[in-house]
Amino acid sequence: MAQEGELVVGSAATNPPFGFRDGDRYAGFDFEVFNEVAKGLNRKWRLQSMEFGALIPALQTGNIDAIVSQLFIRPARQKVIDFSDPYYKSGLIAVTRVDNTTIRTADDLAGKTIGTETGTLAVDFIKEHVKGATIAQLSSINNALLALEAGRTDAVVYDKPVLMYYGANAGKGKIRIVQPALEGLDVGVGFKKGSPLVAPTNAVLAAMRADGRLKAIREKWFGVGAD
Known part of the structure; x- marks a missing residue:
């Protein structure tokens, strides 16, 4: 206590x-x-x-x-x-690998395998707003991003500042942001x-x-x- x-x-x-x-x-x-x-x-x-x-x-x-x-x-x-x-004020966005040609906009997430951190609002958002998606829930966002880079998922949905920071640092040249943003929070x-x-x-x-x-x-x- x-x-x-x-x-x-x-x-x-x-x-x-x-x-x-x-x-x-x-x-x-x-x-x-x-x-x-x-x-x-x-x-x-x-x-x-x-x-x-x-x-x-x-x-x-x-x-x-x-x-x-x-x-x-x-x-x-x-x-x-x-x-x-x-x-x-934050929000949710999606990222995919730079070589993924099937996801250009948020609408293209439908039917894809999407990774995120378990227990987060991204899980609920995917369930409610992304038709036919398979959700891969990982113990941390880092693990979700590693799964994306390894090709085990098609995209990651998570908090905008975290994913943008990752894209500008460890994920530079590996991922790209899917536009438009999904939700502001x-x-x-x-x-x-x-x-x-x-x-x-x-x-x-x-x-x-x-x-x-x-x-x-x-x-x-x-x-x-x-x-």
Whole structure:
């Protein structure tokens, strides 16, 4: 259980540039934002890394105090957990291999084998919006991308900033973005239902928007002009 005074924050921590392991430490946009939030709350915090699908159950059982893991704010989740106000606008896109000639637009995803990370909203999106698709659910987005590169899937659907970061770095020359984007979504901090941390977190986020800290962190990780 979370220790009194110290916030235990759950994250998948496998998604550059949002949250990832960098040598012997964790880095990323999400963690920099929450570090400022924790300062505003006058609370120490530590990161608990776990698979994405385990985060909400861990929050509900009190094993963690918050989720900071590019968590999309969706009605189905709002029924079981509380969210802070949004601190970033993200969304879903699809990528395929550069040599794939059968997928040019989002409509071409129909009937294809599509990989993504298990437990994410991308799974629900594919089920609901991509006709006849076979979903390959992997334990991490990195594994999903490796499966794509190996030819075991036709495409990957996942969070736009993560896939664009991958395409500009480790996946450069290997994948291409499928246009148009699939869905736009807000990202927030997840809390247990009724958590007293929601209101003060929103107050800190509002202050960060007002004084430019949130914009500065966003531009550090995503560039000038990022949403």
